[in-house]
Amino acid sequence: MKFPNSNLPCKERRLFLPQVTNNVDTRKRGRTRVPPNTRERLKHLTVDPHTTQTSSSSTEDESMSEIGRKNLVTMTRYIQKNDKLPEDKRSEFALLFSAIQLASKIVGNSMKRAGIESQFGVTGTTNVHGEEVKKLDLIANDAFKEALVESGQVAVMASEEEEEAVIVENTTGKYVITFDPLDGSSNIDANVSVGSIFGIYEKKSAGKNGDTSDCLQAGRQLVASGYSIYGSAIIMVISLGRESGVQGFTFDPSLGEFVMSHPDMKVPENGAIYSVNEGNSAYWPKATSQYVEYCKSSGEGKKPYSARYIGSMVADVHRTLLYGGIFMYPADSKSPNGKLRYLYEVAPLSFIVENSGGLATTGTKRCLDIVPDKVHLRVPVFMGSKRQVLDVEEYFKKFPESK
Numbered sequence: 001m002k003f004p005n006s007n008l009p010c011k012e013r014r015l016f017l018p019q020v021t022n023n024v025d026t027r028k029r030g031r032t033r034v035p036p037n038t039r040e041r042l043k044h045l046t047v048d049p050h051t052t053q054t055s056s057s058s059t060e061d062e063s064m065s066e067i068g069r070k071n072l073v074t075m076t077r078y079i080q081k082n083d084k085l086p087e088d089k090r091s092e093f094a095l096l097f098s099a100i101q102l103a104s105k106i107v108g109n110s111m112k113r114a115g116i117e118s119q120f121g122v123t124g125t126t127n128v129h130g131e132e133v134k135k136l137d138l139i140a141n142d143a144f145k146e147a148l149v150e151s152g153q154v155a156v157m158a159s160e161e162e163e164e165a166v167i168v169e170n171t172t173g174k175y176v177i178t179f180d181p182l183d184g185s186s187n188i189d190a191n192v193s194v195g196s197i198f199g200i201y202e203k204k205s206a207g208k209n210g211d212t213s214d215c216l217q218a219g220r221q222l223v224a225s226g227y228s229i230y231g232s233a234i235i236m237v238i239s240l241g242r243e244s245g246v247q248g249f250t251f252d253p254s255l256g257e258f259v260m261s262h263p264d265m266k267v268p269e270n271g272a273i274y275s276v277n278e279g280n281s282a283y284w285p286k287a288t289s290q291y292v293e294y295c296k297s298s299g300e301g302k303k304p305y306s307a308r309y310i311g312s313m314v315a316d317v318h319r320t321l322l323y324g325g326i327f328m329y330p331a332d333s334k335s336p337n338g339k340l341r342y343l344y345e346v347a348p349l350s351f352i353v354e355n356s357g358g359l360a361t362t363g364t365k366r367c368l369d370i371v372p373d374k375v376h377l378r379v380p381v382f383m384g385s386k387r388q389v390l391d392v393e394e395y396f397k398k399f400p401e402s403k
């Protein structure tokens, strides 16, 4: 969509934004009255949770798009206006998250065009985990690396696709980014939702350049984290800390912006969905197999939980955040530390789940308390609704040999 007179200052240019109501241009044929319940629904989209200003100023005869346009909360605006963040961090985070938004748009676009541009399939190489590298894994890894370096805010990066930590030289950047550029690789070619996961720490080492030790921090040290999910829509869910809570933004291709669509996400305290690859059950320790049996049991007012497993951690955790329940990737006799990697899968998502009111445990320890000793450390994980995670911890106390 080409904006006429595009050299007009920003404020005037907004007047040309497309009217979205039923795709009808309301200005020529007068206003569309907005039924009260739609007005209520719209209101939650337009309240900026982190500024004192609320948008209850919409009047009866304002059109939908006028309300939306006046209070559109893009991710960049949310960060710049977030008074829970120290002033200096707002501009740094705005640059960092612009880079992550750009990388997510590139990955989302590449996913959509993979079939057309023969980007499905493998590269023929394997990564540090011995996994076949998908073509889209590399595209995603390059997109994140380049955008993050360009932001000028990054000193060190740790990626699932990089054997070693990546040190950015000659930068004044003071942040450390851990990321899984494309999570759920086994689902990519099947057009099932996959995602990108990232965690943001502050550089701790004193030297001009950062080093690997800057990555080896407990999840509690995270200053922000998030994920992008590439499904029917591209949605980014982020947390800038417990005080800021968890916010979801949906990518609006007509604006090219991530717009707030899920303010103040809270995982339900108690859920009735369990998510685990039961194909591994033969190798599970007693605590895990007993807990999963409990999930499936009924009696004393408890109904069996529903089983849901997509096989992309981002997608399974996103559903858990919305509907409640528990996502699990336990340790077992085949993989004594489980499969999922701490720095760029478990820690960033545990930060999100805990800041939305849920919990994340290995069974015996809160995931955010783990101090990693290597970049690609694997840990078992049970995360989601508080009730379910506390139940898991009870089972590990009951069967201590399962540790």
Ligand SMILES: O=P(O)(O)OC[C@H]1O[C@](O)(COP(=O)(O)O)[C@@H](O)[C@@H]1O
Pocket: 131, 160, 180, 182, 183, 184, 185, 186, 277, 311, 312, 313, 314, 329, 339
């Ligand atoms: O196929 P499995 O063993 O159930 O493993 C699925 C898990 O592995 C992962 O695909 C691992 O992630 P990658 O695809 O990034 O390697 C998770 O997203 C998912 O939860």
